[in-house]
Amino acid sequence: MTVFADFAALGRRLERVRGRLEKRDEVARFLRGLAPEEIATAVAFLAARAFPASDPRVLGVRWLPRDAGGGAEGAPLTLLDVAGAFADVAAATGAGVRRTRDARLARLAARASADERDFLNRIIGGEMRTGVSEGLLLEAIALAWGVELSAARRAALFLGDLGAVATLAAAGGAAAVAGATPRPFVPLLPMLAEIADDFAAVLTAH
Incomplete structure (x- = not known):
């Protein structure tokens, strides 16, 4: 399984690379290395989407909770861990839904490094800012x-x-x-x- 740290590292490389062909090549190499079940998630994340374009679910939040942090506790986050956490957030309903969503996002953030949290926020906010359209x-x-x-x-x-x-x-x-x-x-x-x-x-x- 691909760890989310690898996705964040790709994002940093894309920020540094100036040419569009180099950006294209970086993304292509990353995609080729994914397991089949990770591909749709990775493509969605690269487009700054929490879910694939054909998926009607929405997170209903704009960023991680302000006090969310952590020291990358527990096992490293994978792409599918993040996708599962986003699914849990989108599934929250009923009274206190905002608190429920924030609590679920806080649990995700507690497992992430500072770099990973940066890219989680970019996906949640819908702006990847890597120059990849x-x-x-x-x-x-x-x-x-x-x-x-x-x-x-x-x-x-x-x-x-x-x-x-x-x-x-x-x-x-x-x-x-x-x-x-x-x-x-x-x-x-x-x-x-x-x-x-x-x-x-x-x-x-x-």
Whole structure:
């Protein structure tokens, strides 16, 4: 299982890297090293989402409790530990729901290092600030599993979720992605575009 510290370390590397191709390559390497059940979660986190885009759940909070801290107590956090904790937070209902959510987030924070808490807050707040847009993330997914970018874009449009595209690519490669079709009751994802530095870059890419 991938520890969340590795995700935080990736985030720090992405902050330092200036070029978009280098960022793409860093993300692709990270994705290739994940277990199949971690892929959708990692893609969601890289896009600063607590849950995949096709998942209707919401956390209902904007950051970790202000007094949340700790010394990374217990076993190291994994990506799936964080996903499970977010699911518990989203499931809280009824009287005192805010206190319940804060208590569950505080338990998560107690297991995290300061660096990990920083990236937990970025995911919760919906701003990763690493320079990786969803368009660039899709490019990394295509690179990671040898998929044509045009096919990955088409699959993203149909599946409505980059995590679903990545999971499909990891399981079945280019053929599976090329065969993606719209799913009932899943909204189509808007076409993803990247801002180019100049017109020549657009011509080179397309």
